Amino acid sequence: MPLSIDSSRCQGHGRCSLVSPKIFDITDDGLGQVLVPEPGPGDAADVARAIDNCPESAITYVAT
Numbered sequence: 001m002p003l004s005i006d007s008s009r010c011q012g013h014g015r016c017s018l019v020s021p022k023i024f025d026i027t028d029d030g031l032g033q034v035l036v037p038e039p040g041p042g043d044a045a046d047v048a049r050a051i052d053n054c055p056e057s058a059i060t061y062v063a064t
Contacts (some may be wrong), residue, residue, distance in 0.1 A: 001038055005032045009058035018026065019053050020046035032058065034055045 004007045004015070016024035017032060023046050024060075027033045033056075039047050051059045 003034050003037050004060050005034055006058045006060065007031055009019045011056050011058075013037055013055055015053040015055070016050040016059060020050040023047060 005024075012026070012030040012032070014026050014030075017026050020043075021041055023034070023043060025033050025035050025037045028050065036043065047061055049060075051057075051061060
């Protein structure tokens with residue numbers, strides 16, 4: 001899975017889902033979750049924005 005959120009680091013600020021709602025959401029537990037584990041090239045800006053806005057650096061993306 002090239003896009004993931006480390007749930008042990010996520011503090012539930014929800015910034016990922018605010019800046020990239022079609023790629024990320026918030027679970028019932030209040031943590032970030034990935035909706036699109038393999039985003040396309042057109043989603044690169046949204047993914048980068050979410051990564052840049054995560055205070056805990058919990059989002060990992062490895063382009064394939």
